[in-house]
Amino acid sequence: MSPPTVTARPASRHGWAHALGVVLTGLAVMVLVAALGLWAAGAAGLPDGAFPRVVAATLATAVGGSVELSGNAGALAQSRAGLTVLPLSVTLAGALVIGAGFLRPLRHRAVASAAELAGWAARIAALWLLVLIGLALGARQTFAVDVGSGTLSDLTGLFEAAPRVGFTTDVPLTVLFGLVWLAGVLLLAVLVARGAPLPGRLLRCQESVRPAAHAMVVLLLAYVVVALVVALITAAGRGHASATFALILLGLPNLAWLALTIGLGATWHGRVDGPFGLPMPHVLDVLLRTPDVSVLSLRSLTGYDGRWWWLVVVDALLLLAVAFRMAVSSPARIRLWQHALHLAVALALTVLMICLTVRVSAHYGLSLLGIGDLGGGLSGELFLRPMLWQAVGLGALWGLVAGLLGGLLALPVRRRGDVGEPPH
Structure with a gap:
């Protein structure tokens, strides 16, 4: 029974x-x-x-x-x-x-x-x-x-x-x-x-897929937490509490994950024209509100304010932390080059997801008394698009290096090494 x-x-x-x-x-x-x-x-x-x-x-x-x-x-x-x-x-x-x-x-x-x-x-x-x-x-x-x-x-x-x-x-x-x-x-x-x-047939896949996938989710959530702290500090120092909370409750990950890719070296192209605007940070509206298509990258951000170099430091620290955690959670038989490869693939896919979800496209057209044809001077647009394959390639490169370093750091402290070992 x-x-x-x-x-x-x-x-x-x-x-x-x-x-x-x-x-x-x-x-x-x-x-x-x-x-x-x-x-x-x-x-x-x-x-x-x-x-x-x-x-x-x-x-x-x-x-x-x-x-x-x-x-x-x-x-x-x-x-x-x-x-x-x-x-x-x-x-x-x-x-x-x-x-x-x-x-x-x-x-x-x-x-x-x-x-x-x-x-x-x-x-x-x-x-x-x-x-x-x-x-x-x-x-x-x-x-x-x-x-x-x-x-x-x-x-x-x-x-x-x-x-x-x-x-x-x-x-x-x-x-x-x-x-x-x-x-x-x-x-x-x-x-x-x-x-x-x-399913039983997929149990072996969890050794390579699950630690890397978990590491990427932790990375994305950690970046959102960091962005939340920055947003709250900014609201406390500069006011505009309602606009800040609107951004937090509607689009905080949009800005957080955009910053993640820029810290990796990715380049985005965009433009703000007409009635559209970006609520925060103000630097985005300044850099993108130009007559032609603008470049949003680490170079353009640091040209506006040198403190944006901290994006590279935050990316490096968080990536190294999740790479270390991934290596500790993996069986001991996983070699260093495998750690590097797993994190490279995972981060490349994560950056691809960010590029597909964070992009923005908005347009507005007005025809007044039949003049304007929903365009021309009576229109506006906002768009933000990544250089997709450059961003994905940089994600793979950063993942390769971080996975290797995380595996090296985990060598003397790993605790689950014998779990995946085959019996002798």
Whole structure:
């Protein structure tokens, strides 16, 4: 009677009820972070009760969706805008909660079949699909703009054209990218957590993949913590507390991980034009607000303020720390060149992920009385794009060196060396 009891227990511990709890908890945390961030940014004052729908749009972009904005005032004016940016504070909060919920019923087990893991993930994905559809359908709103009194108000009355603006999301793309995001979160959770069970055929892979993956997650979270401390100190010294908290709750990892790649030597190209701006640090807005495409790199930052060289020091220290931790967590039979190779691949993939998620694209166009054609002098844009393969190559090089040094430092202090040794 014992075998049937053992096989039935896992299914009962992570059935539909538990999947619903994971999805609802993750959604609640994302809603809370997004709502507080938007409230700090002043979005609570939007007319026509648009705030909940703006929160829904923020959650949609947090999982990979994009927002299209448009507006018109009858024959008087029309506008169109687009925004592609991930509010990574919301993304990170949701990923941590959903990943932890996915792993919770699997803890204290060494092995799980591929069918069991796939079934458990499928339950969460099915419920998450319903959430994505709801977010995509709810993230659309059109509301009137108060033009006050004066000439503009007289013109809108003359043309019988009350200005209205709105936003919407692409439902199919939001659902698709949201499911891809969830798959990445669940896969990363299994790869990173040391106590998460794997199918028997993949147990050998954990010696090379799991310590390196765990090291990269620690590196990314450590950089966010460092950025949080810097942001709070800046807010205490310079004021603007509401803007700082809006940035922390919406886009702190965006700036933190951008700084990580720049400290590695990566180059980004960008431009700020028109009404757009970057909230913090001010140096980004200064360097990018130029007539032509600007270069954002360690050289341009230190040319503005020499203290930005500290990015290299922070990168070096954190990388060496996680490399040491990775080596200590690996079996003793893993050689130095393998430590270097594992961290090189892991850091290259991490930099690639940063480059794909931190990039920003926004545009705004206005046509006034048929003049402007949604462009020309009545437009603005903001974009930030990396030199992708240069950044990935530098990540691999830094990982190679840090992995080698971390392995050397771990040689005299390793404690788990005999765990992976084959019996004699």
